[in-house]
Amino acid sequence: MINKEKIFENVKLKISISNFDEEENIEMKKNNKTYIFKVATVACCMLVLTTVVFAKDIENYIKKIFNNSTEGINSAVENEYVQNEDMEFVYNNDIGIKVDNLVLDDLNLAVSFELETKREDIKSIWIEQYVISNDNNELIYEYENKDTVKIGLANTITRMKEPEKVTDTIFTDSMLFGLRQNVNDFNKLNFEIKSLKLTYNDDTVEVLKGMWKFDIEIKDDMKKSENIYYNLSESNEYIESCTGTLSATGMIIEVNFTSRINFELLQDKRIIAELKSGSEKYAVSYVEGNLNQMILHFDNIGKYFNIDNTLDLYLEIYDTTIVLTKKDI
Amino acid sequence: MKSKIEKYKNNQKLDLEKIIDEYSGYVYSIIRNMANKYLSQEDIEEIVSDTFFILWKNADKLEDDRILSSYIAGITKNLVKEKSRVININYDISEYENIIQDNVKVDMICEQREKVNVLEKTVKQLKEDDILIFNLYYYSSMKISEISKALNISDFNVKMRLHRIRKKIKKEFSKGGYSDDK
Numbered sequence: 001m002i003n004k005e006k007i008f009e010n011v012k013l014k015i016s017i018s019n020f021d022e023e024e025n026i027e028m029k030k031n032n033k034t035y036i037f038k039v040a041t042v043a044c045c046m047l048v049l050t051t052v053v054f055a056k057d058i059e060n061y062i063k064k065i066f067n068n069s070t071e072g073i074n075s076a077v078e079n080e081y082v083q084n085e086d087m088e089f090v091y092n093n094d095i096g097i098k099v100d101n102l103v104l105d106d107l108n109l110a111v112s113f114e115l116e117t118k119r120e121d122i123k124s125i126w127i128e129q130y131v132i133s134n135d136n137n138e139l140i141y142e143y144e145n146k147d148t149v150k151i152g153l154a155n156t157i158t159r160m161k162e163p164e165k166v167t168d169t170i171f172t173d174s175m176l177f178g179l180r181q182n183v184n185d186f187n188k189l190n191f192e193i194k195s196l197k198l199t200y201n202d203d204t205v206e207v208l209k210g211m212w213k214f215d216i217e218i219k220d221d222m223k224k225s226e227n228i229y230y231n232l233s234e235s236n237e238y239i240e241s242c243t244g245t246l247s248a249t250g251m252i253i254e255v256n257f258t259s260r261i262n263f264e265l266l267q268d269k270r271i272i273a274e275l276k277s278g279s280e281k282y283a284v285s286y287v288e289g290n291l292n293q294m295i296l297h298f299d300n301i302g303k304y305f306n307i308d309n310t311l312d313l314y315l316e317i318y319d320t321t322i323v324l325t326k327k328d329i
Numbered sequence: 330m331k332s333k334i335e336k337y338k339n340n341q342k343l344d345l346e347k348i349i350d351e352y353s354g355y356v357y358s359i360i361r362n363m364a365n366k367y368l369s370q371e372d373i374e375e376i377v378s379d380t381f382f383i384l385w386k387n388a389d390k391l392e393d394d395r396i397l398s399s400y401i402a403g404i405t406k407n408l409v410k411e412k413s414r415v416i417n418i419n420y421d422i423s424e425y426e427n428i429i430q431d432n433v434k435v436d437m438i439c440e441q442r443e444k445v446n447v448l449e450k451t452v453k454q455l456k457e458d459d460i461l462i463f464n465l466y467y468y469s470s471m472k473i474s475e476i477s478k479a480l481n482i483s484d485f486n487v488k489m490r491l492h493r494i495r496k497k498i499k500k501e502f503s504k505g506g507y508s509d510d511k
Contacts (some may be wrong), residue, residue: 002357008349010378013460015385016467017448023467024495077488084493101489112489166458172486 072250072302073103073110079304081248083219089116092210099216105225108249112174121201124163125171129194134186141177153183185223189216228303233325238318251298260292276312335393343388349381352401356380359405364413376408451501459494
């Protein structure tokens with residue numbers, strides 16, 4: 001009996017591989033035999049953009065992923081600045097947890113988890129209580145409950161959306177941490193997960209206490225973020241000094257003013273700060289401030305963006321624009 | 330089976346699903362008649378898939394007002410011939426000689442096919458959902474944002490997965506005795 005669906009799937013796969021090969025231009029040498037195929041770019045096989053979608057595939061594929069990401073992190077991943085983990089699930093109370101991927105640089109740490117269970121009728125699994133530290137015995141972040149949070153090297157966390165169900169047995173969750181400045185290098189992340197919140201299909205909730213403990217080695221790629229630095233290039237009556245650090249996942253600009261800032265004035269401000277690179281504008285993601293200093297965090301930018309050597313920084317508090325220039329190393 | 334190529338084109342692209350639906354049986358018949366006793370089921374299935382793959386790869390060479398079956402017969406004949414050389418058997422193609430279109434250059438992409446076959450073994454080891462994303466990106470030519478919307482997952486996740494798939498394919502490819510030296 002001819003299985004047409006199987007034939008179609010096989011052919012689709014061959015075509016996908018052919019297109020992948022053209023894009024990646026993989027050269028094949030088998031053992032010591034000179035058997036080299038240089039794949040020429042075949043003009044007649046250039047990809048034609050199409051929105052043909054095979055409904056069958058999508059109906060059969062139900063996958064939802066928790067999204068805690070930024071444009072800076074997305075661009076880092078797109079440029080292969082990401083660590084994939086091949087660890088085994090760590091099991092406790094018939095639920096397995098592992099780290100799937102992570103992105104780490106001087107400004108941010110993004111971690112995605114995969115959870116596995118054979119328990120039935122589960123709608124979602126949320127990592128509730130946890131401690132993350134490093135091999136320098138420094139705390140990254142600890143969450144006990146909403147009133148008991150310990151902030152360490154990470155001073156912000158983003159977990160805005162619900163974790164999602166990939167299949168009946170696989171779930172995902174993720175966390176995005178904003179790191180403090182000048183964090184010392186570390187080689188390992190230590191995870192201790194102490195409880196999970198299980199929501200069942202009938203919306204009943206169970207808090208499952210346990211201990212899921214594992215370490216992740218930080219690969220060399222994640223330790224070499226090779227930041228780009230910017231300095232103030234023109235003097236400004238309000239600014240004493242200003243430096244910018246552009247990393248793989250974001251940008252941080254430290255502004256020291258000549259006088260103390262009245263932060264209350266910022267409460268009603270719409271923009272606070274905006275960065276301009278060529279014709280592109282980037283609003284500040286969040287601001288830390290103290291006395292006469294403001295630290296501006298931009299998560300919507302990163303070094304893989306097409307960023308100019310000269311940037312304009314608009315500061316609404318004084319309605320002034322300052323110019324930053326890339327520092328030559 | 331005397332339909333012209335133009336019937337199977339949709340916005341200048343071949344409607345592969347329709348072609349496979351209408352011509353799989355035809356291809357099987359050709360193979361069985363030519364060399365049934367000598368080819369395993371696996372060889373036959375490979376020739377069938379390769380026939381449609383080569384047809385797609387040479388879509389720009391197909392003349393719209395020609396009969397599709399003649400191209401398909403030509404490709405199939407050449408693939409059976411190629412496989413037969415490997416197995417060292419004789420075959421009978423007299424029945425098809427009048428209808429065969431031989432201007433589809435099977436030889437031209439023989440090398441590419443070999444690499445595709447090698448890579449295929451690796452790709453088939455991926456998880457089912459990874460193969461789906463791989464096909465949506467490389468076969469359906471969907472953008473990251475389109476895949477993300479269609480599958481209801483984040484852009485970030487689609488990018489992560491594609492990155493991981495590419496890395497895994499290259500890693501497995503080099504483990505299998507091949508190297509990816511550019």
